[in-house]
Amino acid sequence: MSLMMLSAASVQAQQQRNATIPSNSQAKEDFQPNLTNQPGKQYPMVNSEGAVRVQLRAPGATSVQIDLGGRYEMTKDENGVWTGTTRPQDVGFHYYQIIVDGTAMPDPGTVSFFGAGRWGSGIEIPSADMDFWQIKDVPQGSIVEKYYWSKATESMRHCYVYLPNEYDKNPNKKYPVLYLQHGNAENEYGWAVQGHTGQIMDNLIAQKKAVPFIIVMDYGQGQNIHLKGQYAPAEGAATNDAFQVVLMNDIIPMVEKEFRVYTDAAHRAMAGLSMGGGQTSRIALANPTKFAYIGMFSGGSMTPEAVQGAKGLKETAKLVFMSQGSKENRGVVEGAEALNKIGVKAVSYISEGTAHEWHTWRRSLYEFAQLIFK
């Protein structure tokens, strides 16, 4: 295929993405307020088929669309209120926005989430298995915001830390730690907010399906992490290792000082979604004796060759976990089998009916958490 053909195909794809889809007029009329709405807000709504209905008051606008896996037409009533309905969506959480006269804006009806490089709206399509991340009246852990000084960036940074409920009740007990990273154009809030890390862990621990451990969630977007002084990259060097520098030099030492954690590889895990899965594989391969549990959710890869080239990794790694949504094509089953063949314990997981989105990653955490530190 010539470059010109590729370019034409790419223009066509862009046009298709921007083409307006008619509002879904066949939707079942059993809409309920979306679960991530702000208190007191009725819209957006979701029906039992997973279709989303959005309303926005914008009397002065000439064109308003829902941008949720395509641009859906909205129509204006006599009061200047625009309404539109999407086709049924996959179960789970989706970022979306509203396009007003060509300008993207969040739907003011929902709580604000950071994804796709912006603070914007999020919709939750209930799934049959959603119980596992619901807030339940079980012993509640906590999500702690922790600021710390970073030598590598010469600035204060912050992270979120999940502490299991029992942490404060056992002042002499030490805990294992999972370092858990977000995806591209997301941030350190993602896992705790749309990921529901706290609820997933509280529920697993209450059911004794997971051992209590600590989870550290930090900001890993390499191009926004500016290394300074002795940590600054050489002129022209790639910056996608900036998070690795901060993790190894600042975050892990801070966590091991500020929290009651074990400091050996057997009690240390790293996982991430999408870009965070790529970081996990790169960091684990570059630090082969540091992480016993390695989780790559819809991102990253670890070939037998890479493992064999990373001295000590095979002996250190107790589990390599690879997952994807069933609507993704990442070959995690074959990837895990290839590692098993060289004697590395590897497990794959496929999230049924989901794509490169948060429900895949919530389920991945739910599965991964049951397998580690045991």
Add this chain to the structure above:
Amino acid sequence: MSLMMLSAASVQAQQQRNATIPSNSQAKEDFQPNLTNQPGKQYPMVNSEGAVRVQLRAPGATSVQIDLGGRYEMTKDENGVWTGTTRPQDVGFHYYQIIVDGTAMPDPGTVSFFGAGRWGSGIEIPSADMDFWQIKDVPQGSIVEKYYWSKATESMRHCYVYLPNEYDKNPNKKYPVLYLQHGNAENEYGWAVQGHTGQIMDNLIAQKKAVPFIIVMDYGQGQNIHLKGQYAPAEGAATNDAFQVVLMNDIIPMVEKEFRVYTDAAHRAMAGLSMGGGQTSRIALANPTKFAYIGMFSGGSMTPEAVQGAKGLKETAKLVFMSQGSKENRGVVEGAEALNKIGVKAVSYISEGTAHEWHTWRRSLYEFAQLIFK
């Protein structure tokens, strides 16, 4: 004044608020990226006079304005990028938004804050005294998200809890508690995020200007708190006491169970800003033997008559604190003097150069925190 005159005045005021102010063409050209911008974003910017410059790419829009204490005109360049500049603003934090063809939206350049009933943009105008809320390399406390079961709403609720740095290091020490509430159309994030509660406290404690104590920040918007069962209000009853019901029956018992705190009135404080100040005065008067320290920041009032009518309050209250911005007219000096005359220790504080906004409240917390639990 007749009702009709009032209505005409109100229409005129609304028209003035909606009238477009020309972009500030006299602004000093020393603009720097705003402190609350998302990583990597240059705009919005603030200059040394406190003027704000906003940019938005919106090629399809026919009118774009900055809504920041008035609606400022923005103009479009040949690339469809709109730019506008406001007059100098008061120091401190302001909520604002962009109006695109009449529809309000957040500025995608800033981090997202909840205020004015929406997740939206916030701008920080540096102040000469801003050091007190800056993140510094001092021992860091933490902000903990805590979920709990509420009997009163028959649902899981959550709050944010500030724990001083030393909390985890003193497993046998108990701490006093301040219950600290947000204003109308804000939420439980406000004090920790735009209020910088954690930084204010960490800095005060590091300088030994405040004793270490715990701060609990919950969601108090009465009309969105739905009481159930035995706690449900009688048909037609006002709901502005819903937060009081939750605080006294759920939040305080949860905090006293889950955290290492003293449980007597001498070690319990309540404060709030604006609506939260009103809640503080009502709750303290209705529970006169429960709070030794009472802080009303730009809201609420406590007259000598009210104190004398609340049996036990005079004996319990060690300090009543009333504050306002110098651009507000609340009579806090006279209010405190009136209480002093009946033998209640009361202190007033006026934040110079600020109005009914967050910098007033950050400074109020900074002052109040130095006076309590001593």
